[in-house]
Amino acid sequence: MNSTPTPDVAAWSEGRSRLYEAAIEAFATRGFHATTTRDIAAAAGMSPAALYAHHRTKEELLYVIAMRGHETSLALVRQAIASHDDPVEALRELAHSFAEFHATSHTTARVLNYELAALAPAHRADVDELRHHIDHETRALVQRGVREGAFATPNATMAATAIISLGVDVARWFSEGHHWTAQQVADFYADAALRIVGAVR
Amino acid sequence: MNSTPTPDVAAWSEGRSRLYEAAIEAFATRGFHATTTRDIAAAAGMSPAALYAHHRTKEELLYVIAMRGHETSLALVRQAIASHDDPVEALRELAHSFAEFHATSHTTARVLNYELAALAPAHRADVDELRHHIDHETRALVQRGVREGAFATPNATMAATAIISLGVDVARWFSEGHHWTAQQVADFYADAALRIVGAVR
Numbered sequence: 001m002n003s004t005p006t007p008d009v010a011a012w013s014e015g016r017s018r019l020y021e022a023a024i025e026a027f028a029t030r031g032f033h034a035t036t037t038r039d040i041a042a043a044a045g046m047s048p049a050a051l052y053a054h055h056r057t058k059e060e061l062l063y064v065i066a067m068r069g070h071e072t073s074l075a076l077v078r079q080a081i082a083s084h085d086d087p088v089e090a091l092r093e094l095a096h097s098f099a100e101f102h103a104t105s106h107t108t109a110r111v112l113n114y115e116l117a118a119l120a121p122a123h124r125a126d127v128d129e130l131r132h133h134i135d136h137e138t139r140a141l142v143q144r145g146v147r148e149g150a151f152a153t154p155n156a157t158m159a160a161t162a163i164i165s166l167g168v169d170v171a172r173w174f175s176e177g178h179h180w181t182a183q184q185v186a187d188f189y190a191d192a193a194l195r196i197v198g199a200v201r
Numbered sequence: 202m203n204s205t206p207t208p209d210v211a212a213w214s215e216g217r218s219r220l221y222e223a224a225i226e227a228f229a230t231r232g233f234h235a236t237t238t239r240d241i242a243a244a245a246g247m248s249p250a251a252l253y254a255h256h257r258t259k260e261e262l263l264y265v266i267a268m269r270g271h272e273t274s275l276a277l278v279r280q281a282i283a284s285h286d287d288p289v290e291a292l293r294e295l296a297h298s299f300a301e302f303h304a305t306s307h308t309t310a311r312v313l314n315y316e317l318a319a320l321a322p323a324h325r326a327d328v329d330e331l332r333h334h335i336d337h338e339t340r341a342l343v344q345r346g347v348r349e350g351a352f353a354t355p356n357a358t359m360a361a362t363a364i365i366s367l368g369v370d371v372a373r374w375f376s377e378g379h380h381w382t383a384q385q386v387a388d389f390y391a392d393a394a395l396r397i398v399g400a401v402r
Contacts, residue, residue, distance in 0.1 A: 031232030158389045169370035188359040
């Protein structure tokens with residue numbers, strides 16, 4: 001479905017990892033449009049020619065970053081859903097790991113959530129497909145909890161949206177040195193998610 | 202405390218309003234750093250010289266936008282708190298109007314929340330002071346609800362953070378033409394806020 005095959009993260013060279021880190025930092029700090037490939041190459045300690053060997057455009061770089069990040073998010077959601085048959089425990093795990101990821105990876109997550117408008121339409125469609133799965137699978141979990149009598153909410157879809165949205169926005173306000181740890185935020189947010197769906201103990 | 206007096210919105214000329222609208226649109230679409238004062242002047246149908254008569258820099262323009270937006274948010278929070286003695290009804294009103302503002306003014310709100318890093322330190326401090334009041338007064342309301350036995354939450358500060366965060370993030374995912382109206386989102390979010398604080402009926 002992707003117009004470019006998703007790269008195998010494990011196989012990435014150190015130089016390539018440096019390149020992605022430099023691009024994430026630059027996009028998060030100055031925004032996609034104000035960043036040049038030359039800035040990114042310099043920050044990664046590479047020549048512009050070396051960068052072009054990997055990526056023809058900075059949009060392609062943003063695309064790879066966006067796909068990786070959303071694949072990680074989707075994997076966390078799926079792992080959480082598979083972790084417990086009980087929808088209460090599965091949702092607790094989902095909200096916890098989703099919030100924790102957005103706290104610990106807040107710089108990457110800002111790029112994933114605020115720079116998507118810069119993607120080419122075909123690339124945006126690939127990312128939106130992953131986002132659709134994240135939303136859809138979270139919603140399906142909440143709906144199952146309602147059907148099984150474990151949750152009580154007037155709108156399972158909005159409840160799922162609110163839980164994902166809470167997690168995403170952690171990346172905006174959280175940073176290292178915050179007086180709360182990522183773990184404390186994740187613990188509170190796991191409980192908040194259960195409250196939002198009206199989990200019945 | 203502000204280094205520039207806050208402008209009187211009612212006294213703004215039509216040209217000035219067009220200027221702010223053009224700047225908000227440009228900052229939201231391409232980011233602050235990739236926008237030039239020339240772009241903004243052109244979008245507002247002004248000459249660059251006319252723009253410079255009002256603002257010497259685009260940073261000053263961002264500052265005025267950020268102050269106006271945060272003053273509006275703070276006013277909504279204060280009105281809600283003053284609207285009811287009962288903390289349940291006051292928090293319902295607060296979460297409702299805060300979410301509704303971030304849905305209906307989503308383009309402005311994106312600039313308010315994602316472009317602040319571009320402000321000069323003194324201007325950032327002015328905006329942060331308004332943000333501090335928004336957080337502090339919301340937290341004080343939740344704490345009062347806990348003291349009065351109306352709310353039950355293990356952490357009033359995190360609960361207040363989550364309620365404000367939920368409202369802010371509406372600006373990221375909401376847009377006109379969404380299958381939910383701003384009113385529907387606000388209604389659900391008002392209820393979600395009461396659930397997060399464990400409102401006891």
